[in-house]
Amino acid sequence: MLKEQCDITTQEFQLNMGPQHPSTHGVYRAILTLDGETVTNVENVMGYLHRGMEKIAENRNYTQFIPYTDRLDYIAPALNNWAYVGVVEKLMGLEVPERAEYMRVILGELQRIANHLVYVASFALDLNGFSAWMYMFRDREKILDLFEMVTGSRMTLNSMRIGGMPSEFPSEFIPALEKLLEELPGCFEEYDGIVTGNEIFHARTKNIGIMNAETIINYGIGGVNLRAAGLKYDLRKEMPYSVYDQFEFDIPIGEQGDCFDRYVVRMEEMRESIRIIKQAIAKMPDGPIMAKVPRIIKPSKGEAYFHIEGAKGWLGFYLVSDGSTNPYRLHIHAPSFVSLGAFPEMSRGTYIQDLVAILASIDIVLGEVDR
Amino acid sequence: MENIFINLATMIRDFLAGLGLSPTAVDIVMVSIQAISILVFLLLNVLFLVYLERKVSAYIQQRLGPNRVGPRGFFQTTLDVIKLLGKEDIVPDCADKWLFRLAPIAIFIPTMMVFAVVPFGENMIAVDLNIGIFYFVAIASTTVMAFIMAGWGSNNKYSLLGGMRTVAQMISYEIPLVFSLLGVVMITGSLKMSEIVAAQQNVWFIVSQPLAFIIFFIAATAELNRAPFDLPEGEQEIVAGPYTEYSGMRFALFFLAEYANMVAMSIIIVTVFLGGWHGPFLPSWLWVFIKMYLVITLFMWLRWTFPRIRVDHLMSLNWKVLLPLAIINIVITGVVIKVIQWF
Numbered sequence: 001m002l003k004e005q006c007d008i009t010t011q012e013f014q015l016n017m018g019p020q021h022p023s024t025h026g027v028y029r030a031i032l033t034l035d036g037e038t039v040t041n042v043e044n045v046m047g048y049l050h051r052g053m054e055k056i057a058e059n060r061n062y063t064q065f066i067p068y069t070d071r072l073d074y075i076a077p078a079l080n081n082w083a084y085v086g087v088v089e090k091l092m093g094l095e096v097p098e099r100a101e102y103m104r105v106i107l108g109e110l111q112r113i114a115n116h117l118v119y120v121a122s123f124a125l126d127l128n129g130f131s132a133w134m135y136m137f138r139d140r141e142k143i144l145d146l147f148e149m150v151t152g153s154r155m156t157l158n159s160m161r162i163g164g165m166p167s168e169f170p171s172e173f174i175p176a177l178e179k180l181l182e183e184l185p186g187c188f189e190e191y192d193g194i195v196t197g198n199e200i201f202h203a204r205t206k207n208i209g210i211m212n213a214e215t216i217i218n219y220g221i222g223g224v225n226l227r228a229a230g231l232k233y234d235l236r237k238e239m240p241y242s243v244y245d246q247f248e249f250d251i252p253i254g255e256q257g258d259c260f261d262r263y264v265v266r267m268e269e270m271r272e273s274i275r276i277i278k279q280a281i282a283k284m285p286d287g288p289i290m291a292k293v294p295r296i297i298k299p300s301k302g303e304a305y306f307h308i309e310g311a312k313g314w315l316g317f318y319l320v321s322d323g324s325t326n327p328y329r330l331h332i333h334a335p336s337f338v339s340l341g342a343f344p345e346m347s348r349g350t351y352i353q354d355l356v357a358i359l360a361s362i363d364i365v366l367g368e369v370d371r
Numbered sequence: 372m373e374n375i376f377i378n379l380a381t382m383i384r385d386f387l388a389g390l391g392l393s394p395t396a397v398d399i400v401m402v403s404i405q406a407i408s409i410l411v412f413l414l415l416n417v418l419f420l421v422y423l424e425r426k427v428s429a430y431i432q433q434r435l436g437p438n439r440v441g442p443r444g445f446f447q448t449t450l451d452v453i454k455l456l457g458k459e460d461i462v463p464d465c466a467d468k469w470l471f472r473l474a475p476i477a478i479f480i481p482t483m484m485v486f487a488v489v490p491f492g493e494n495m496i497a498v499d500l501n502i503g504i505f506y507f508v509a510i511a512s513t514t515v516m517a518f519i520m521a522g523w524g525s526n527n528k529y530s531l532l533g534g535m536r537t538v539a540q541m542i543s544y545e546i547p548l549v550f551s552l553l554g555v556v557m558i559t560g561s562l563k564m565s566e567i568v569a570a571q572q573n574v575w576f577i578v579s580q581p582l583a584f585i586i587f588f589i590a591a592t593a594e595l596n597r598a599p600f601d602l603p604e605g606e607q608e609i610v611a612g613p614y615t616e617y618s619g620m621r622f623a624l625f626f627l628a629e630y631a632n633m634v635a636m637s638i639i640i641v642t643v644f645l646g647g648w649h650g651p652f653l654p655s656w657l658w659v660f661i662k663m664y665l666v667i668t669l670f671m672w673l674r675w676t677f678p679r680i681r682v683d684h685l686m687s688l689n690w691k692v693l694l695p696l697a698i699i700n701i702v703i704t705g706v707v708i709k710v711i712q713w714f
Contacts, residue, residue, distance in 0.1 A: 015528050037532070037682055127678035128598060134432035200599055200678050352532075353602075353681050 012040060019048045025122065025359065026366025028340075037351050042344040046337075049370040057330035062088050062162060062297045065330070070156035072332065073368040075118050076311040078111035078147075081160040086241065087306035087317040088162045091299040094291050100164035101243045102284040106177070107150070107159055108308075109273040109280070113184070114143045115311035116266045116273075119363050123263055124195050126360040127204050132195045139187045142180055149173050162297055164290035174281060181274050188267065196267065205259040209346045209358035212257055219342040223313030223335055225362055228265045229257030235309035247279050259361035266363075298325055312336050312363050332371055336364035373654040376495060380405075405497050409486045417630040421448040424630075424671055431675045451623075458619030463526055466616065470524030475617070475624035478517035482631045484510045488564050489638050492648045492656030496565060503564035504556065507639060508549050511594065514632065515541045518603065521613035521625070533612020536682060537596065537603035543689045544593035544600075550697035551583040551590065554704040555643050568647030575646040582700045584644045586693050588669075591636045593685070596629065598674040602682060637666040 012035045019027040027048035033041040053072065057065050069084045070077035082104055089096060096104075121136035144154040149170055151157045159165070195201055213229040226233055234251045236244040252268035254261025299321045307316030313335025320329040339362045346362075347355045383404065387397045422437065422445060429436025437444030462471055488503040490496045500506050515538055522534015556562060558579065559570040570576075577584045593600040603612045614625050641647060641662040648655035650662075680688070 013528060015532075037536075124678065128601070129676075129678040130428070131432045131675050132678075134434065138433060194676070195678075198678065200680050203684050204678060204681055351682060353679070 010035065025364055026369075028364070028366050028369070030343075030355075030359075032352070032355070034352070039347055039350055039352060039355055042347050042355070044340055044343060046340065046366075046369050049366045051371065053371040054330055054332060057327050059326060061325040062299075062327065065327070066161065067156065067158045070158055071367060072334070072371060073310070073312065073315070073336070073365050074155060075365050076111045076115040077155065077157045078107045078159050079115075079308060079310045079315060081157065082108055082242075083306060083308045083310065083315045083317050085160045085162045086308065087304055087319045088297070088299065090306045091302060091304040091319055091321055092162075092297070094163050094293065096164055096242075096291055097288045098243065098285050099287040100289045100291075102280050103165050103169065103289065104160060104242060105244070105247075105280045106277055106284075107147075107157075109276045110143060110146065110177070112273050112311045113270050114140055114147075116270045117143070119266055120191065120195070120263065123357075123360045124201075126356050127201065129195060129198075129201070132191065135187070135190060135194070139184070142183070146173065146177055146180065149176065161290065163293035164288070166290075168289060177277070178281065181278060184274055185271070188270065191267070196264070202260065204353070204357055205263060205361070207256075208259045208350065208354045209361060210256055210258045211342060211346055215345070216257070216342065219338065221313060221335070221338050221342060223310065224262060224265050224269065225257075225313065225339055227251065228254035228261040230255060235307065235314060241306075241308060246283065247276050249276050249279075259357050262361045262363075296325060298323060307333065310335055312365070312368070313339060332368075334368040334371060336366075336368040340364055340369055373493070375654070376492070376656065402497075409497065410483060413483065413486065413631055413634060414627075416634050417627050418448045418452075420630045420633065420667065421451075421626070423667075427668065427671045428675045431672070452627075455623040456620050460620070461616075461618045463616050465526045467524040467526065470520045471616075472621075474517050474521035474524060474613075475621045475628070477520060478514065478625060478628040479631065481510045481514045482628060482635050485635045485639070489635075490564055490568055490642055490647055491659055492654065495648075495656060499563065499565050502562045504552060504562045504567065504643070508545075508552070511548075511635075512542075512545050514594075517628075518613050521617070525613065525616040527616050529611075529615050530613050533603045533615070537613060539682075540593055540596070540600065540602060540685060543686060544590045544693075547586050547689065547693035547697045548590035548594060550694065550701060551580075551586040552643065553697075554580045554583045554700050557701070557704050557708060564642060568642055568649070571646045571649060575644065575649075577644045580644070580700070580704070582696060584640075586697050586700070587640065587644065590693060591640065592670065592673065593689075595632050595636055595670070597633070597670055599677040599680045600685065601674075601679060602685065633667060633670060634663070637663045637670070640666050 012033050015032045015034050017030040017032055019029045029045040029048065031043040031045060032039055033043075051071075053068055056068060060068070066081055066084060069080040072080045088094075117136045117140040121133045121140070124132035124136070147157055147159075148154050150173055151159045211225070211229055213226065213231045216226050216229050217231075222233070222235070230253055232251050232253050235241070236249075237251060249272045252265050252272065254265050299319075301321060301323045303318070303320040305316060305318045307314050309315075314333065315335055316333035318329075318331040318333065319327055322328040343359065343362060347358050350358070380401070384397060384401060387400055388394075392400070425447065426436040426444070437447035440447045440450050462468065485507055487498045488496065488500055488506050518537040518541070519534050522530045522532075522537065525531075555567060555576050558576070559567050561567070567576075592598075596603050614622060617625060638659065641659055645662045645666070648659050650658035653661075
């Protein structure tokens with residue numbers, strides 16, 4: 001009789017981690033099924049930031065769409081610009097002058113550092129390390145100042161054109177950039193002190209959200225999330241685009257694909273990006289910055305796909321042209337969208353706090369997820 | 372300077388006696404004045420502490436903090452409270468009316484009651500109970516109720532999660548808190564606050580009971596719901612925990628209560644481990660004040676440096692690390708006391 005009286009059943013309940021939430025990295029909604037503090041199921045609900053980018057592309061001409069690509073992944077706009085102008089150039093068979101390619105590499109890698117700074121800052125913030133977040137954003141400000149020098153804008157850069165670059169770097173840009181590159185490694189050491197070496201941080205991120213390489217490949221995720229699982233695969237080395245085959249850099253990989261590995265790989269990637277930028281500044285040739293492009297851009301009929309190693313994964317644009325001034329169909333392969341697909345599997349059986357850590361570690365931005 | 376408050380109290384007492392009141396009436400009035408002055412002391416400190424926290428956090432994060440309202444932003448808290456007073460008082464439809472409304476008030480009561488046994492200086496305790504430290508422990512454990520009232524009464528899953536976490540955390544961490552005090556009580560031989568302070572005349576208890584101090588400090592951080600143990604109001608996961616549904620002045624009360632609890636806990640740490648009012652040159656009550664603020668700054672420093680600890684790590688830290696260490700501390704203290712007695 002006593003045993004029956006002791007049979008208290010608990011009930012799972014559904015919690016809406018709604019579009020308004022301090023740590024969902026944007027307007028993302030997750031319907032969690034919780035058993036106490038343990039998450040038993042996660043259902044992704046996306047689309048709160050859907051703006052119809054792909055449809056808009058059909059009503060704009062090719063050059064007009066470049067500012068729209070800034071607003072996809074708004075943390076790393078230069079890389080979005082690059083992927084888009086890359087696909088149009090591929091379809092048109094344009095050859096971009098070498099100097100423009102080097103300029104693109106410099107801006108792209110600088111953008112990668114800025115993106116990873118936001119990543120590590122938000123990661124620390126989601127674990128309540130407020131001060132770490134402030135320090136990283138302080139350093140990101142220095143990078144944004146450089147972008148303002150080049151393009152006039154801090155975030156929505158609109159920095160590349162079909163066939164090259166819109167204008168030369170200002171004369172004070174390269175010296176300022178070199179000065180920043182000297183300062184950054186010192187800043188990274190500061191972050192190592194406050195975040196990477198912290199025992200509480202280790203306890204919160206090690207062995208959390210483990211995804212082995214096979215599962216990640218099955219989901220179609222690329223980029224850092226793949227490298228953190230131990231697979232040495234980087235588009236800049238496997239299928240070198242632009243002038244990446246001219247540079248010498250390493251590919252950092254993780255061990256087991258947990259949150260800590262994803263964090264460490266991105267910290268290392270920032271250091272590698274600094275290497276690449278230094279080499280690019282040294283090797284940049286003189287010359288024109290814009291190819292011979294007709295005034296009105298009308299690619300011939302056909303289709304092309306171009307992808308780059310974006311800051312969050314494989315960022316690809318698929319373009320179908322029917323010979324007119326507007327694209328017939330433009331599809332954006334957004335890495336955050338694919339990564340988010342694996343999120344429910346990663347977070348089953350963990351605590352709510354781990355869920356927040358995992359969501360922060362896969363590096364999503366809702367502009368890209370919802371387009 | 373030293374006896375300024377005692378002289379003030381004597382003057383008021385003589386004045387009241389001179390008015391022709393009976394001794395009982397004089398006592399009643401004196402006690403009410405003491406209670407009100409403690410309340411005023413507490414509230415003024417809390418107002419200042421909110422400002423201090425914002426400035427300390429700002430300077431740790433390489434920014435300025437409030438610097439517009441008043442000299443160096445000094446009146447920021449006052450104006451924030453005035454602003455919160457003017458906000459709409461939203462009570463959710465399905466919230467439990469009584470629990471929801473009483474929770475912010477209930478959270479202040481234990482805090483104020485603790486101050487009855489705190490020595491603010493030499494001969495400056497409101498009520499020198501001979502179970503002083505025991506009274507403190509007993510009253511401090513009733514703080515949990517306000518959180519459960521807020522968590523349940525809000526009718527919100529986030530609040531409930533936060534409320535449950537608070538209960539688990541606060542009840543669990545009371546045990547090492549109490550056990551670490553036992554070492555101090557064993558050396559003093561009494562539960563009376565004034566005797567605990569008197570026993571520290573030559574050597575503060577932080578020197579003779581360092582392990583107890585560390586355990587007490589960690590447990591106190593958990594009791595106060597301050598980072599890295601601020602799971603109950605874990606902003607990044609459960610929005611604001613038990614406080615999610617509160618707005619306006621009710622929210623302000625919770626906020627102020629956190630700092631009031633911090634003042635209470637700090638002054639207990641000063642009394643029990645840091646020598647109370649002992650100190651050269653300066654008046655005793657000024658020493659208490661200075662030491663209290665040092666402890667508070669230490670709490671703030673910790674908050675803005677560390678990330679948050681996870682729920683199961685919190686529990687395992689308590690039961691597997693702090694409690695065994697506290698018991699070991701008691702054993703060692705007992706052995707050392709006996710050995711010293713033999714010689």
